[in-house]
Amino acid sequence: MITRSRRIVQRDDWTRQLRDAIGDPDALADYVRIPRNQLPGMRDANRLFRLKAPLSYLDRIDKGNPDDPLLKQILPVGAEATRAAGFSPDPVGDLAASPRPGIIHKYHGRALLVMTGACAIHCRYCFRRNFPYRDQQVDLEAVRAYLTAHAEIHELILSGGDPLTLLNTRLAELIEMLESVPHPRTLRIHSRLPIVLPDRLDAALGRLLGDSRLKIVLVVHANHPRELAPDVTVALRDFRPCCDALLNQSVLLRGVNDDADILAELSHRLFGAGVLPYYLHMLDKASGTAHFAVAEATASDIHRRLRALLPGYLVPRLVSEVSGEAAKSPLF
Ligand SMILES: *Cc1c(COP(=O)(O)O)cnc(C)c1O
Ligand code: SF4
Numbered sequence: 607m608i609t610r611s612r613r614i615v616q617r618d619d620w621t622r623q624l625r626d627a628i629g630d631p632d633a634l635a636d637y638v639r640i641p642r643n644q645l646p647g648m649r650d651a652n653r654l655f656r657l658k659a660p661l662s663y664l665d666r667i668d669k670g671n672p673d674d675p676l677l678k679q680i681l682p683v684g685a686e687a688t689r690a691a692g693f694s695p696d697p698v699g700d701l702a703a704s705p706r707p708g709i710i711h712k713y714h715g716r717a718l719l720v721m722t723g724a725c726a727i728h729c730r731y732c733f734r735r736n737f738p739y740r741d742q743q744v745d746l747e748a749v750r751a752y753l754t755a756h757a758e759i760h761e762l763i764l765s766g767g768d769p770l771t772l773l774n775t776r777l778a779e780l781i782e783m784l785e786s787v788p789h790p791r792t793l794r795i796h797s798r799l800p801i802v803l804p805d806r807l808d809a810a811l812g813r814l815l816g817d818s819r820l821k822i823v824l825v826v827h828a829n830h831p832r833e834l835a836p837d838v839t840v841a842l843r844d845f846r847p848c849c850d851a852l853l854n855q856s857v858l859l860r861g862v863n864d865d866a867d868i869l870a871e872l873s874h875r876l877f878g879a880g881v882l883p884y885y886l887h888m889l890d891k892a893s894g895t896a897h898f899a900v901a902e903a904t905a906s907d908i909h910r911r912l913r914a915l916l917p918g919y920l921v922p923r924l925v926s927e928v929s930g931e932a933a934k935s936p937l938f
Contacts, residue, residue: 610816610847617805617841624726624771624803627660631682634659638677639669647684654894655735657682658728663802666835675830675862679729683897686730690896695736697891699929706752708744713933715760716794719749721780722767727802731859731898733890734766746783753787761792761823770799774810781818794823796855801828804841816848823851825884829863834875842879853884856922858905859898866911873912873920883922888937890927902937909938 628634631648634657635641642648659680668674672681703712710718721744723737753759762784769777784790793815799806815822826842828834846852854876856863863869873883886909889899900908909924925934 610812613847614807614809614812614844617808620799620803620805620808621773623660623662623805627658627726628664629656629658631657634664634681637661637664638667638671638674640672644672645681645683647687648682651682651684651686654686655682655728655730658725660726660803662804662835662837663727663833666832673861675868676832678862679731679829679859680727682730685897686894688896689893693891693893693896695893697733697929698927700737706748709749709752710765711752711756711759715758716763717753717756717759717761718763718765719744719780720765720767721769721776722772724771725766725768726771726799726806729798731857731889731892731895732766733892733895735895736893746779750783750787753784753790757789760790761794762790763794763796765796766798768797768799769795770797770806770811774814777811778814781814781820785819790820792821792823792850793818794825796825796827798827800824800826800842800845801833801838804835804838807841807845812845812848821850822848823853824849825853825855826881827855828872828876829856829859831868831871831875834872834879839875839879842881846880852881854881854922855885855887856883857887857889857898858900858908858924859889860900861898864900864904864908866908866915869908869912869922870915870920873916873922877920883920885934886922886924887934888924888926906938913938 628637631652632642635645667676700710703710705711708720784793858864876883888905889895913921924937926937928935
């Protein structure tokens with residue numbers, strides 16, 4: 607049988623790269639060549655949410671520039687200790703929507719499964735920075751029972767933590783379980799690894815996904831065009847035949863991508879890698895992230911300009927997540 611993964615070449619061992627990720631603030635300062643004393647608050651903020659970034663990602667940062675948009679996404683800063691009105695530990699009500707450990711079932715027909723708390727990179731703006739992952743020990747038999755009892759669920763979404771930090775053997779168990787239930791048609795994977803650690807898109811993963819009877823949707827997560835380094839583009843293009851849809855979601859972040867020209871360039875580069883823009887999320891109001899927030903009026907202006915710059919198929923939907931709503935809420 608010719609598998610859909612036949613084009614993927616040998617990749618470097620991603621598990622080693624994951625282990626080698628930088629987790630020490632001083633090591634980060636040295637790597638990006640910024641004097642440690644120019645990064646005040648880094649050590650304190652690191653105690654709130656530990657720094658983590660793979661070298662593959664750090665190599666795309668402009669050295670010596672504390673305002674680099676890729677650096678800002680991972681650099682612990684003093685502003686994270688600021689309390690801001692409206693910002694809370696669980697801004698989107700995930701804990702209330704969890705019927706079983708690991709399962710979040712908020713939207714019709716789609717259930718989200720958090721199988722791991724681990725990520726390859728710690729994004730400072732992430733709403734899950736305060737999430738009590740320790741409580742989420744996933745039992746696949748319990749997930750099977752839940753799916754079986756909910757015949758309307760046609761899509762299972764693996765989300766963060768980052769599901770592609772799981773080994774292929776664990777993902778294979780999940781796929782086998784999912785295929786044993788008759789009604790789910792689609793497996794969707796939300797992951798930042800294809801962007802920050804492109805070697806994760808290896809041939810074994812391609813076979814695992816490409817050979818499943820399930821429709822496979824891979825939603826990657828890039829916020830800035832410079833994240834689409836040449837090796838990322840190659841890995842995504844090679845992987846495309848293994849998926850039925852290859853999409854991107856971004857978060858609108860002050861000082862990173864709150865600019866229509868930057869977002870337009872991101873869309874063009876994604877398309878060059880075979881990826882279509884899906885969502886542009888308003889920041890979820892998690893404690894410690896207020897300095898990344900973009901006002902709604904500003905976001906709408908940026909999105910209007912983006913619509914004028916791009917063909918419709920390259921415009922991501924600007925949405926926010928409102929606790930208790932039946933879907934993501936559009937903002938335009
Ligand atoms: C965002 C989200 C989904 C997926 O929503 P789509 O609009 O289908 O992309 C599903 N479940 C939860 C809990 C979500 O937060
Ligand atoms: S869940 Fe996604 S956005 Fe959050 S820290 Fe992990 S990779 Fe980053």
